[in-house]
Amino acid sequence: MVQQLETIKAFVKLGEFLGNYCEYTNGKTVFDGEIESKFQDLDQIVSLARSHNGWFTKNNITYAFEQWSSQLNQENFDQWLSGYELDKNTKKTVAIIMAGNIPMVGFHDLLAVLVTGNKALIKLSSNDKLLLPFLAKLLISEAPKLKDKLIFTEEILTEFDAVIATGSNNTARYFEYYFGKKPNIIRKNRNSVAVLQGNETKDQLSLLGEDIFRYYGLGCRSVSKLMVPQGYNFDDFYTAVHTFKDVVDENKYANNYDYNKAVYLMSEFKFLDNGFLILKEDEGYGSPIASIFYERYESVTSLNEKLNKDSEKIQCIVASGFRDDEIAFGQSQKPTLWDYADGVDTVEFLLKIS
Structure with missing residues (x-):
């Protein structure tokens, strides 16, 4: 000891x-x-x-x-x-x-x-x-x-x-x-998701940009998908994350942005674009670099059921006032010592090795 x-x-x-x-x-x-x-x-x-x-x-x-x-x-x-x-x-x-x-x-x-x-x-x-x-x-x-x-x-x-x-x-x-x-x-x-309910402030959406763009979205705690209510308008989201626009000045990020945009255009996928971040409606969780998937939900109940069902694919849920295990906007890349990857207690595992 x-x-x-x-x-x-x-x-x-x-x-x-x-x-x-x-x-x-x-x-x-x-x-x-x-x-x-x-x-x-x-x-x-x-x-x-x-x-x-x-x-x-x-x-x-x-x-x-x-x-x-x-x-x-x-x-x-x-x-x-x-x-x-x-x-x-x-x-x-x-x-x-x-x-x-x-x-x-x-x-x-x-x-x-x-x-x-x-x-x-x-x-x-x-x-x-x-x-x-x-x-x-x-x-x-x-x-x-x-x-x-x-x-x-x-x-x-x-x-x-x-x-x-x-x-x-x-x-x-x-x-x-x-x-x-x-x-x-x-x-x-694993990937992380953000749940938007339509009442987020500009500051919260701006903080969400940190969860999306930090490490260029390469971490399992990086938000790669947005869950949004039916009829959600992305204008406020795009306005709030505009402060991260310089990310496209990084060559590796810019190359991925150009490539994925070209793939989406050639495949005739519908998507939204602001010049440095692509939003594509998709049921998957792992979006390519420089793009974010989004999915619309009917109700909080149905969304919780889906997230619980897909829990083994999800590392973090970023939200405000959605559920008890949520992480606040802007905090996904700030884990504590007792935040374990995949929810598996590493210390307990190590102490039980026979």
Whole structure:
């Protein structure tokens, strides 16, 4: 238990470092030479990550840093972990196969494995292989005993007791074939939806733009579909999200916008368009980049029935005054430590590995 307390302390220090780095990059605070040198090292890593993956803009990377910094404090750790019996953990090696769709998307799995006293055997995504190793070095500098509990590998995974793997529906089949006999959490594709009832304010709709455009819509917590009442007029929505118009200045986003618009035109699909975001009526949940699906509902009751039926396809429901488990507009990319992907309690899973 002492080592776990040291691990938590190291993550709290990491949270402070990430917060200070964000202030440093914004020019808000002057730091002494030693820590500024570390910030410059991280600057280089961020720049390399950006070159390696065009979706990883500095703005999106620092946004991820800011969100983790806000969560990695002692108060949050106390609230998160108080209900678990961490001292009863049997200390296993847990393989973590990470996705790379948004910066540091596998960080929570790593955090959960280490605070429960387990060893993390990490296989990084080729799309995000620079940020976490750098942060791991910072953790080890604060808690040297973590050196033997943080292992990055590019080899075939062999010696492990359990698996946490995140990927697409296709890779999930691969994961289940190879890792199905081990205790596992295998995550598939999920998307997030926003429920509009027609009485949203301009500010709420503008905040919804953050849920849609942050990380270019690549995250499972990114809103990719709108559920709207019959007769809903999208004028107010388009007006409110116009502040995000600069997203189309990003080449990769613009290329996807042009491509998907061309596909829709050639297929003679009906759609709405404002020059940077396409709205297409579709029953699916996973809309292409630069487009959002929408579906009209008859009643709140029928909509709830549909969302409950499709719950395994949905990560978050963004709304205001719709249901108890909703997430407020603008908050989908700000999960807490106790917000678990797919609703599966990772810590409980880790503590029950036999």
